[in-house]
Amino acid sequence: MNKTISVSQIKEAAQEAYEQFKDNTGGKNADYIPYLANIDKNLFGISICLLDGKIITLGDSSYRFGIESVSKVHTAILALRQYGAEKVLKMIGADATGLPFNSIMAILLENDHPSTPLVNAGAITACSMVQPVGNSDKKWEAIVSNITDLCGSAPQLIDELYKSETATNFNNRSIAWLLKNYNRIYDDPDMSLDLYTRQCSLGITAEQLSIAAATVANNGVNPVTKKPVFDASLSPKITSLVATVGFYERTGDWLYTSGIPAKTGVGGGVMGIMPGHFGISAFAPPLDSSGNSVKAQLAIKYIMNKLGISIF
Numbered sequence: 091m092n093k094t095i096s097v098s099q100i101k102e103a104a105q106e107a108y109e110q111f112k113d114n115t116g117g118k119n120a121d122y123i124p125y126l127a128n129i130d131k132n133l134f135g136i137s138i139c140l141l142d143g144k145i146i147t148l149g150d151s152s153y154r155f156g157i158e159s160v161s162k163v164h165t166a167i168l169a170l171r172q173y174g175a176e177k178v179l180k181m182i183g184a185d186a187t188g189l190p191f192n193s194i195m196a197i198l199l200e201n202d203h204p205s206t207p208l209v210n211a212g213a214i215t216a217c218s219m220v221q222p223v224g225n226s227d228k229k230w231e232a233i234v235s236n237i238t239d240l241c242g243s244a245p246q247l248i249d250e251l252y253k254s255e256t257a258t259n260f261n262n263r264s265i266a267w268l269l270k271n272y273n274r275i276y277d278d279p280d281m282s283l284d285l286y287t288r289q290c291s292l293g294i295t296a297e298q299l300s301i302a303a304a305t306v307a308n309n310g311v312n313p314v315t316k317k318p319v320f321d322a323s324l325s326p327k328i329t330s331l332v333a334t335v336g337f338y339e340r341t342g343d344w345l346y347t348s349g350i351p352a353k354t355g356v357g358g359g360v361m362g363i364m365p366g367h368f369g370i371s372a373f374a375p376p377l378d379s380s381g382n383s384v385k386a387q388l389a390i391k392y393i394m395n396k397l398g399i400s401i402f
């Protein structure tokens with residue numbers, strides 16, 4: 091895990107991955123959210139942020155896409171900052187579900203427990219926990235400011251995506267109210283769901299996500315702004331959450347083949363945390379059947395295998 095790798099090795103691996111996969115036509119855009127269905131399917135970007143703040147970018151790394159489920163990591167971090175590791179474990183949990191991201195069955199099987207902040211149920215619970223409880227505007231400010239700290243620059247709401255998600259989030263509405271039924275929501279359910287939907291609709295770039303991932307890999311200090319964002323003791327907690335459920339029901343296959351804890355979103359983004367080395371993000375809209383970007387997975391796996399490093 092402590093193998094030394096040079097900047098030029100990382101650049102070369104990233105360049106090769108970009109060239110090799112840029113014309114790949116596998117997968118298709120998420121179609122259950124109308125906005126995402128219409129995004130240019132040829133967009134492809136890779137960004138790697140090293141722990142000294144150097145950034146290596148390729149392709150569409152500054153295109154703003156919907157952060158979607160990758161935002162679950164950011165708000166889990168906010169809950170950890172505001173409540174501490176022990177309370178987050180008690181109030182949400184840290185278990186893999188082994189089921190799709192929006193599973194209702196997972197809530198029933200886990201005996202009233204949302205399991206982890208990185209699936210929809212736990213992420214809606216995390217939004218309900220954000221302080222100050224009861225104040226939607228201030229909660230939203232806290233969510234955005236936390237993402238800004240992690241990325242070193244602000245995300246921007248994609249209004250059309252927010253409208254598109256809000257008009258179609260029937261399954262998530264059921265989740266929010268089922269959580270209420272089990273006393274697993276700690277603020278108004280509709281407000282918590284709205285915050286979750288809004289955070290998923292934030293526009294972010296691969297470059298920003300690589301900086302956020304590098305902040306986790308760098309024990310809570312943003313390597314670009316040098317700002318301490320969270321306590322170093324939280325880094326292994328965050329990485330373990332991402333490792334256990336970052337690819338939902340495909341997480342085991344992902345870790346086995348890539349060696350890097352990473353989180354996906356249906357906007358086509360993937361954010362990977364390589365402690366002690368770097369944060370990486372790749373973005374390409376077409377997804378596999380579990381909602382994970384085909385090209386982003388191929389690129390990150392290629393880079394990890396080429397560099398010969400792994401979290402294990």
Ligand code: DON
Nearest residue numbers: 158159191290354355356381
């Ligand atoms: O909850 C939803 O349906 C979306 N807004 C986010 C889902 C998502 O990104 C799942 N990840 N792959």
